[in-house]
Amino acid sequence: MQGTLTILGSGTSTGVPTLGCQCEVCTSSDPQDQRLRPSVWLSFGGxxxxxxxxxxxxQQALRAGIPALDAVLITHSHADHIMGLDDVRPFNFGRPEPLPVYCNAGTLDDLRRVFRYVFEATYTASAIPRINAQVINAPVSLFGARFEPLPVLHGSLPVLGYRFGNNAYVTDFSTIPEATLKRLRGLDVLILDALRVRPHPTHSNLENSLRLVEQLRPRQAYFTHIAHELPHAATNAKLPAGVALAHDGLRVAIEI
Ligand SMILES: [Zn+2]
Ligand SMILES: [Zn+2]
Structure with missing residues (x-):
């Protein structure tokens, strides 16, 4: 089925501009140099x-016009990926079922700790998000589309990438195990972490992600989780055909 992937945020954990920074990218007037924290929205079959x-x-949901929410997939529990979970609350209104939230076992432990009030029965239901958080360790069918969790490593932390149709979103990794690489070959759209030029202990950098694109040969690759070291236009001008930095608001038609 046809769907649309929207980049809700293409920035690293601090966002860009980065607080307190006066660098060229943080003070740029190019709107594509402004990056909220990393996330994507998939819209398909209603x-x-x-x-x-x-x-x-x-802010991302308002800006992109997300009309409702049927499920959340979580990559890992670092603050830049989970701290907006309470804001799904209005999407619960008028819906009897709790919102399904999928994540790995470590993330579920952290969600229960960080959002303890959500999982405790002492709060009245209208004041907290109603979610059904569950571990995903095998492909699931969501609304007629297949979602496959793909383990990667962010330093030593297990993180999930997700494949949907012939597309995948893989952020916050420094190592991709062979079994996951096999599931990422020859995709239509592949979105990868590419923090900056310099190496980083827990993130892929531009050079490493370009090497992965060469190896995996997607039809189109986008890089995300981008720090303020990478100016959008100047960096894109140097990237090979079929590879581009993502930017906030980017919409891509996908088959899902
Ligand atoms: Zn992150
Ligand atoms: Zn800066």
Missing amino acids: HEVVIDTTPDFR
């Missing part, structure tokens, strides 16, 4: 799914 609920989730 259903809406987001990957991660960032601290900017409310």
